[in-house]
Amino acid sequence: MATTRAAAGRVRRRPTRSGVVLDPDMIINAALHLIEAPGGNALTVRRLGVELGADPSAIYRYFRNLDALLIAITDRLLAETLDGFTPAAYWADSLRLLAEGIYRSTLRHPRLALLRAVRFTAGPYELRAADIGVGLLMEAGFGGPDAVRHYRDLIEAAWALAAIDASEMTPEQERDEERALARAYATLPADDYPHLAAVRAELPAMSEPAFPGVLAKLIDALERLLPPYSPPS
Template sequence: MNDRVVPAVERRRRRPTKQGVVLSEELIVATALRLIEEHGADALSVRRLGRALGADPSSLYRYFRHTDDLMLAIADELIGRTMCTWRPRGDWRADLRDLGLRMHAGALAHPRAAVLSAYRVTGRAHEIEAVEAILGVLRGAGFPDAEAVRIYHAFVDQALAFSALDSAGAALPKPARDAETSVWRTTYARLPAETHPHIAATARHLVADMGRSSYPAALDLLLDAAAARLAALAA
């Protein structure tokens, strides 16, 4: 966790804001997350956030030193929301697949915030919990420590990369999303076999597949490779 200007026990307001709420770090993060999804990155300003909370903007500095500090807290909150829904069952491959899909779905639930936070390293409580849990699954499966870290790194980076990619698409206005999806049908599916034989041969599959995320398939490929690596190490 990053140091704060004021110790945690002293941060709570002694009286409600104009809207009758008592400020807390959790309330500020939740409000900032809502504003980002409504208005984009420009919403993450002390003035706009203070107005939404009905509080003097300067009071927010009792909780966060600056907006980047708040952004790290938002990133950690998204991690926490995923981790609180996930419980490992003892099958390392199934557990990691379940977690990866939950990470991806959590990002798509907050696409604008996910685009802003997917590349950040927070060093906060929820992120630390996630690192510990994933490494525990891999080491428990029998991966040596160096291999566990390599696979952890690939697993997390893959999930975050697809989360950012697919969230950026989800954050587009619907007409733009629909227009991009239609390109596979209106352009690629009409290319002649004489000039583009491979596209023409697979056109119906391109139309059916390219409109959805490839993350589940990519995740399975990664886990298949990890399983093959584990079998090779055991042999």
């Protein structure tokens, strides 16, 4: 994943020509409102200026371009997960809670799901999430390199599955897909697809979200990979 600085360095706050005093949080809130507006993503720098009551060029004092603003938004959304995160007594349960929080947050903001899955923000919230996750694995007994690798595998799976499940379809597309799947499953010729025909009744489960099952398997795998405990001599 490419590293992108979320925002410009500290800038002096001063009123725009219309008297509006901007700050990064104000800009992020307005941009998120435009992204999630009914009817589709309406974010442009010009529309953002209108939303803020400021000259669009003033936004570049805080974010060098629209991409940097989007990265800052995705990092800020991680606050939804981290602000409500309370570690459990057992490290694996804590990792599960962290991954589930990221998954739920992504579903709440579907139009940013793909961006959140593929970009590393280098921002404070993503770094804090990584610090928590790697720390949990190290406390469980994994060495540093393994803790980093296992955290990456777990969190990448959570982001990817969340992005898939957050994909927006129209109600008509959803109905068409359900009908097409039901028709395909019901008419599978056993001669051509013997294994699928044998589990015909179970095939509707293929359309259910994979995240809960994948997360359970990953956590189980981590517990099995945990090095044996060696008491200090």
